[in-house]
Amino acid sequence: MSTLPRRTDVVVIGGGVIGTSIACQLAESGVETVLLERGELGSGSSGSTAGVVRSYFPGSPLTSSLAVRSTEAYHAFAERTGTDLGLERVGFLELFTDEQQVETFLGERADQHAAGVAVELVTAAQAGRFNRLLDERTIVAAAWSPEAYACDPAAIVHGYATAAEQAGALVRTHTPVTGIDPDGQVHTPAGTIRAATVVCAAGPWADTVAGLAGVRLPVSSYPIELLLTDAPPRHAAHAAALPMTLHPSSLRIRTWGDRVLVGMGRPGPDESREAWLDRVSRQLGATYPALAGRQLEHALSGDLDASPDGTAFIGRDPALPFVYAAGFSGQGLCQAPAAGEIVRDLLLGKQPWTDAAALTTERKPS
Structure with a gap:
């Protein structure tokens, strides 16, 4: 029946x-x-x-406009229904390692603002204050968008x-x-x-x-894996959570409890998982010296749908x-x-x- x-x-x-x-x-x-x-x-x-909702999507003001509206809607939904969505502002930091990336950002900044995105260019030193693990010498500038929230x-x-x-x-x-x-x-x-x-x-x-x-x-669908480091050393600890931070290599990190969540694409067509992990580890250590040599463990995996x-x-x-x-x-x-x-x-x-x-x-x- x-x-x-x-x-x-x-x-x-x-x-x-x-x-x-x-x-x-x-x-x-x-x-x-x-x-x-x-x-x-x-x-x-x-x-x-x-587990982050953000409003800034580099290179896609259209996607950003959907994200801006969605961020506002999550806050309204939580208030209207009393549902705890775990929203905690962490911000989103996009790192630039050469001047061409800076020029690309500046070229689309007006369109991002028109889409409702709060995003501005910041210096390497300012980026280092937002993400205390960052080696400021490895970047020339960054884009900072405060409207990004850790969530459940x-x-x-x-x-x-x-x-x-x-x-x-x-x-x-x-x-x-x-x-x-x-x-x-x-x-x-x-x-x-x-x-x-x-x-x-x-x-x-x-x-x-x-x-x-x-x-x-x-x-199409493709697999993705996110990783966890062990906790950063005590001298790097700070009360504020790390922002979601995106490097041009596609390396991204954010705070995950007292650990750091790490993602960087997936293994290439002819690349083993071990070789990919080694590549992630090297990029992680170069950008964030306090995380150099730290163990990377499996955190989450699944398939994503992509256009x-x-x-x-x-x-x-x-x-x-x-x-x-x-x-x-x-x-x-x-x-x-x-x-x-x-x-x-x-x-x-x-x-x-x-x-x-x-x-x-x-x-x-x-």
């Missing part, structure tokens, strides 16, 4: 931060909504992030899911989607449900889910009752509330707050 209703206005596929945000905003707008998650809520890419991704996912249920949405975990018919009929082991619209927010499985509906969604240009896909298929929100390239946590708003407005026939055409799969390459 089916545990699903026969019909609903919308089926949202994916119970991560994007899917739960969409379900919450649809349900609170009076849209009959069912969310289906193949595993546990937040068990996909939402569970393998560095699980609390965000469950907070949105709870709010969605309180607004009338049905949330079903351990319910994988096995088929999607052109008329919006969604098949699962728990039964079949017909939706006026299907929303794909399936993260690393988005292209597979879209394929079930006969939709091509150019999203070819790093900007998310949010839009509606022109021929089928199918809407997508995927390809967030590991930054869905920073964009989920704004993405949920856009999907909600598309389904309600309202004009979204931003140029949604710039987010569709039909957009021109940047």
Whole structure:
């Protein structure tokens, strides 16, 4: 016997931060909504992030605009619902190791400001005061954005899911989607449900889910691993948390309790994990001497969904009752509330707050 209703206005596929945000905003707008998650809520890419929401995205004022709106929405959601999202301001520091990087930043600074981002150029010495572990001699300057917050991704996912249920949405975990018919009929082991619209927010499985509906969604998935160092030495300790800090090598660090969380891409096509770890360790020690030679341990791993240009896909298929929100390239946590708003407005026939055409799969390459 089916545990699903026969019909609903919308089926949202994916119970991560994007899917739960969409379900919450649809349900609170009076849209009959069912969310289906193949595993546990937040068990996909939402569970393998560095746990920071930030508003500044170098090179992408469009993504920054979604992130600015989302940061504001998280604060409003926490205040409105009383949900503790673990928000703690830490700031975001982008390091520059040559003058060309500085010029690139200055060239787009006005667009970032127009997107609502608070970000400014700071000297190497100022950067060293923001991140006390940094060897100032290794950089020429940095960009500083104070609007970045450590957070609890699980609390965000469950907070949105709870709010969605309180607004009338049905949330079903351990319910994988096995088929999607052109008329919006969604098949699962728990039964079949017909939706006026299907929303794909399936993260690393988005292209597979879209394929079930006969939709091509150019999203790929790739593995990521985050590492932990042991605690910095006592002489480097300080009451303030380290900001999320990004180096041009893609090395990024932030405080994680009394340790340091480290990420730097993933092994290359012909690179072993051991060789990658050695490369990470050398870059870490060169940029942050207090962390030189420190043991790197596995912290988190998972798969992320990525678009070819790093900007998310949010839009509606022109021929089928199918809407997508995927390809967030590991930054869905920073964009989920704004993405949920856009999907909600598309389904309600309202004009979204931003140029949604710039987010569709039909957009021109940047």
